[in-house]
Every structure is written in C-alpha cells, then in structure tokens.
Amino acid sequence: MKKNALDVLILFLFVLLPSSLLAANLPEIVIPIPLTGQQAKFGEMMKRSYQMAAEEINAKGGIRKQKLVLSFEDSGAKPETARAIVEKLIDSKKQPIIVGEYTSSCAKAVAAVAEERKTPYLIVASADDAITRQNYKYVFRQNAVNAHYADGVIDFFKQVVKPKTIAILYESSAFGTSGADAMVKDAEKLGIKVLLKEKYESGSIDFKPILSKVKAAQPDVLFMVSYVMDASLLMKQIKELRIDVKLFAGGAAGFSIPEFPDNAKDAADYVISATLWTPQLKYPGAKEYAEKYRAKYRDYPSYHGASAYSAIYVLKDTLERAKDYTPEKIRNALKATNIKTAFGPIKFEDKEGYQNQNFNDTLVTQVQKGEFETIWPQRHASKKYVYPIPKWRERR
C-alpha cells in the first residue's frame, strides 16, 4: 500500500516537473470574478465576454500559436476571498498577470497584493478613483475613473439641458459615494445648485421617503448612482409618485445595463445615463461583439462586458509583445500598450495624479422605446436625444 503511494508520488513528480520547466508555455489565466451574491449579474456578463474573446482568439490561432485557456473563480464580491484567490494564482499557479474582479473594494484588496508581489494587475471595471492614485507600479486600469464617468452627462447638461438645480441620490458604497461626490464638484463648476444629496441603503425596496424629499425640492435634474435592482425600482417608484423633473440621469452601472429597461419597463423611458461604452460606437469590433453577444444571450451587453471582452485582447497584445512570460516583462509590455479595441483605444497613461490609467470618452445613453441609444457626444450619437422629456401624465 505504502509503496503504491510512493510510486504515484514519483509519477506525479515526473509529470509535473517537465511542464513547469518549460517556461515559455502560455499559462492558464484564472480570473477572479463575483459569480454569486449581489454583484453576480455583472460577473456573469463579464465571464461570458471573457470567454467569447478567448474563443475568438483561439479560433484565429491563439497567442503565439498556443491556446489561451481561461477559467474563473468566484470571489462572491468579498475582499478576503478575492485576495485568497489572487494569492493562490501568484503563488502556487505562478500566473504572471492578474485580470478581473469587479467591485472597488475587491479591486483594492487585489491591487495591494499585486503590487506587493510585483505582478501586473489589469482592472476591467472597478471605478473608485483611489485605486490608480496609490503610486502603484503594477496596477493598470482600462475603464475610466469614477470622477470622469459623468463627463459626458455634464457636457450634455452644459450644452442642452442647462439646469439650475440638481438633486443627487446615491447608494451607500464606494462606487456610489465617489460618483456622487464627483457630480457635486462638477455641478458646482457649472453653477448648478445642489438642492439635495441623499444616500440610501443598496438593496432597499422602498425609496418613497427619499423620493418625496426630491418631490418637495423640485430640482431641474435628478441624478442617481445605483447598481442593478435599485435603478429600476427607483424609476418605477418615481413613476408611481409622478415626480416630474426636466431630466432623469443615472451614473452608469445599474442605469446602463440591459436589466434596467427590462425591469423598469416604460418607467425607464427617456432616462439618460453616463456610460463608458455602447454597442453603437464606431470602434473596430464593437458592433460585431455586441451582435454576437445578443445572438447568444438575447440582450446587448453593457460597458462591463465590452471592457472584459477587450481586456482579453489587451492581454493577447501584451503577451505577444512581452519578451517572455515573467511578471516584469509583461508589466513593461502592458505599460507600452497602445491598441484599438472594441472598448475604444487603450493606452495606460500617468496624468491628473493617476498612474497607468486609460482615459476613454465617456458617453451618454438615453432609453428610447426600451432600447439604449447613444445620444451624446454628438459625433458618437446613434439617435437624436429627446429633450424636453414628456411629463408622466402626458405619457400613454
């Protein structure tokens, strides 16, 4: 019995050793992602998009003629678990680059580990400004920072809506808070008076108390920063309470994913939202990706998916340019990235106090007849914006 075990051990050594000695082998890339819990919807969309990109790359011959193998681990949006996964990847699997995660708190935990262990980390959709402001050398972010999410919306306000007052509702999370703070700063710059800035518990079911405050304040514009369920519930209850303002605006995330018009139905109509990407953009591959995703999963993806999809192409580009697959060489290659993807042009710059940060145009979408249409900036527009919007009682 004992001898048998020894044989197996020796066999294992023989099988495992040579494969680990072949350093040029393309490593399997494991992606930490929330697949359970509140953030699972985003995780799922990103997972599908990662896979889609990997399949395309493999169909075209892979990376340096080797197949790219992806797998996923569920972090449940818990920083402890995200960290455990990444420690394992860096340490036991010797994975030379980390991609993934979604919530800002997890990304922060992962970024700290990546920096300590000198392993490059590519952030795909975590928005909190602070992550790329830490003088980290190994942390790269492909999506825009939260402070810039609403740039498009602000521009739309300036050119079209010209509001005098604004009310801001946001969910109590790092994303919600930094989004709301950025909006306050921008509003002050434009001379828009902030009448109300209220935080709510994410996952609430009754928003009527804070909504009645909004109704009493009578702002020109209502700006909201929320994740999935809250966004549609907010709009439904706004419709029930017949709160009429000149414009309803959302700050990406919950207001920019297909579940929003699906769940909120006609209450979602005419709501504009900041977003980082839409299927109507004229970036190479954007339309193809969106149509392919829709054909497979019956809905258009949001910027989360597009960013994830493009991240795999960034990964491919980086790995092909890296001299070898060591974290150091990959990091240098990643830093020199300058490619056009379905998510837009990507290069990692050090400016405005951010390090290794990609700056993309942020856009504005409007829900028209249950579909997201890009309305701003005008050079990207797919349909003309509807403004002023009809009052609730004038709608059918």
Add this chain to the structure above:
Amino acid sequence: MKKLAPALIIAALAMLPLIGLNTYLLHILIITIMWSIIGMAWNLLGGFCGQVSFGHAAFFGVGAYTSGILYHKLGLSAWWGMPVSIVVVALFALVIGFICLRLRGPFFALGTLAVGVILRITAENLTGITEGNLGIMIRERTWVDKTWYFYIILTLAVLVFILIKKIIGSKLGYYFVAIREDQDAAESLGIDTTFYKTIALCLSAVITGLAGAFYTSYMGYIDPKVVFALHDISIVVIMVVMVGGVATYWGPIIGSAIMVLLAELIRSIPKLGAAHLTLFGLLLIVIIIFLPNGIIGDIPKLKRLLGFRKSL
C-alpha cells in the same frame, strides 16, 4: 498524552512557515486562525455565559476602525490599533452592555443585531472620521512576507485560548455558566448577574476587537460594508461556534477550520467549485441535523457512529 495535545498542535502550527508553505496556504491559515479567535470570543459570551449575540461585527468593526483611524488620521502604524483597540472596544462594550444586557434571551440577540447595523450606518455617515463608504486603505503593509502575520495571529490565538480556559476554570467561569443555566436562580444565589454579564461581554468584545485590529493591518483595506457585515461576520461567527461546538474549548477552532478552510477547499475544486455555496450549505445542514451540539460537542456520538461502521 491528552495534556500534551494542545502543546503539540501549537508546536506543529508554529513550525509550518519554516517548511516553506506558500503564501496562499498561509493566507488561508491566517484567516482561519483569525476566525477561531473571533469564534472563541463569541463562545465566551454566547456559549459559556449564554448571551447569544448577533452583532459581533460591531466589535470587530470598532477594532478594525480603531486601527484604520490611527493610521489614516494620526499617521501612526496600524499595529498601534491592537493595544489601543483594547481600551476603545472595552469602553464601547460597556456602553452597549449598559443598554443591551438589560434585555434577555431573544431580545438581547435582537438588540445586538441592531447595534451591529447601527454601527455600520454610523461608520458610513461619519465621513469626516471614517471616510464613509470609500473606506480606509493602508498604502503599504508592514511585510510582504506572511510569516510574521502568521506568528502574531497564532500567538494571539494561543493567549486567548489560555485566557478563556483560565477564566472558565475560575470562579468567574462558574458564574457565567450559572447565568446561562438559570439567570434568576443565579441572581437568588447572590450573583450580580448584570455585572458578570457585562464582564463577559467586555472580554468577548475586546478579543473580537483585537482580531478586527489585526484584520486592518493584515488586509490593508477596510470599509463599513466589509467590517460591520451582518452576514459575513456576525452570522459567520455564530456558525463557526455552532458547527464546532458551543461551550467547548476546541469548538471554535474546529468550527473555523470548517467554515474557512473547508469552504475555501470546496470553492477551489475545479468545475464543482462553481456550486460551492450549494455544497457547503448541504454540508452545514448535515452537520446541524446529525450533530446538533457541534462537532466537538457531539464527539461521543461521532465516535459511536464511526465505531459502528468499523465493527461491520
């Protein structure tokens, strides 16, 4: 032999980093030991003294934030949080105890549940002190290598274990058990129940707070949702103790091994890992149905079950 067992286990654990364990396993071990400390703390109050708390995240969070605020506002090392949190959390527990310990049974449980949630919301809104939802991030952790973290948390765990054993073996421990068994009878025998319950709560809170302070230094990032979490902390600690064995010395340790170590193992099974919550849930159901007193509490039953199989 039985007396030597704890010493042997500690020695074996202390040797672990020397044999070159990789940092992933070390991370899991550190988290497991941290949870066993929180479990032991909860067990002191909930197991031995019979005051079931659903709000231990409150103490964990206060400890964590003590560290975080010292670092963020005063520029001190987050490690100062460990000694300072003893004082802060103790004062804090006195206030909570003053209010909640007048309540009994389920009302106490509900009271503590509320305290945990209230504190989370407070931390979210006191942006001037806690940075609210943006959390506190420690720019550079003390060591990249995990060995020292491991020894610190292991030492803490050993000290807590010895402390709890000493307390329960002393007169104080008997008072606690008496309060658990029948509070009115204990009172009639001249035990100042409110006073001793307060002591149990303070001790339990301080130990939990220490674990919280350690968490800040170790993880390097805290926000109210993470450290004041109802599900991920308050409820998990109850599960740790329930699965391991209520009012036993080793229960929380076994419990945290299952709740953290085993959960992580199940999660990392390839393919099947995707259903980790289902599998883990099933396992917990089985344990709770067949071993209602926890694994340590039902050791005789376990032995009988296993012995039965052997004789077949």
